[in-house]
Amino acid sequence: MKHDCHYHPGNPAKWHCGECQVHYCTRCMPDADTRQRRALCPKCSKAMRYMGAATEVVPFWNRIGSFFRYPFHSDPLIVIAICTLVPIVAPANLIGLLIWLLLALALFKYTYAVINHTAEGHLKPPSVSVAFTGSGFNIVILQLLVFIVMGGLVGLAAKMGGPLLMMLTLAFVVLALPASIMVLAMERSVGAAVNPMNLAVLISRIGTPYFLLYGYLILLLLASGMAQDFAINQFPLWLSQPLSGFLNSTFTLILFNMLGYLLFQYQEELGFAADIQDETSDM
Known part of the structure; x- marks a missing residue:
C-alpha cells in the first residue's frame, strides 16, 4: 500500500x-x-x-516485460546453459545420470534462491555460484514432501468425503500452490507450506492481485508447454532436447521471479521490510 x-x-x-x-x-x-x-x-x-x-514498489503487472527479460541476464543464462548443455555431452551411463541429477538439483536450488533474492529487494538475479555452492539443496526434498503431503490431503478428502470434498480440496491445493511455494522459499518449512491457514492468510493479505498473478502463471505454464511441444515436434532430437530444457528452465525462472516480486511488493501486508538493493534497478 x-x-x-x-x-x-x-x-x-x-x-x-x-x-x-x-x-x-x-x-x-x-x-x-x-x-x-x-x-x-x-x-x-x-x-x-x-x-x-x-x-x-512498482506493481508487478507493470513489470511483465522485466520478468521475461530476467532469465537472459548473464548469471541465470549461464546457469541455464550449464544445466541444459552439460547433460547432453555427459556419458550415457550411471555417471551421466548422476551428473544430470546434480545439475537438476542445482537448477532447482537456483530457482528458489531467485524467490528469496527478489523478495529481499534484489531486482538483478543472484550470481552463478549460488546454484553450485553452499547449502540449500535440501529445498528439493522439502518441495517433494510438500507435494506428497498435498497429494495425501486430496486422497484423504476423497476417502472421507467422497468426490465432492476431493474436488474442493484439489481446487484449493491448485489455487494455493503459488502461495505454498512462496512460504516454503521464505520459511524452509514443510509444515508452514502445507498449513491451510498460512496459505489462506497469505492469499487474503495480498488480495485480488494474487488471483491476477495466478492467471499470469497459468498462461505462462501453457505458453511453456506449447513452446516445448513445438520444439519436440519440429526439430530433431539432438536439437529439440536441449531447446526444450532451455525453454522449461527459462519459463521456470520467470515464474519464480514473479513470485518473489509479489512478496517484495506486498512486504508491508506480509509483515517484513526490504529495500531495493541493487545500485541500478529495472523498475
Missing part, C-alpha cells in the same frame, strides 16, 4: 509511527539508522516501524 510522507506529500514514506499514526520520509529522518532499522518518532520519541520500499 502506497503511503506518502505526512510533511512532504509526493515523497514515499519510509517510517511509520504507530503511536502518532504519522508517516515520515527520509528527509524527515536524517538521523535514522536505516541499516539497523531503528528510529524514534520526532513527536512522541517512541520507536517507529521501518517500511522499506513498500510504498514505492
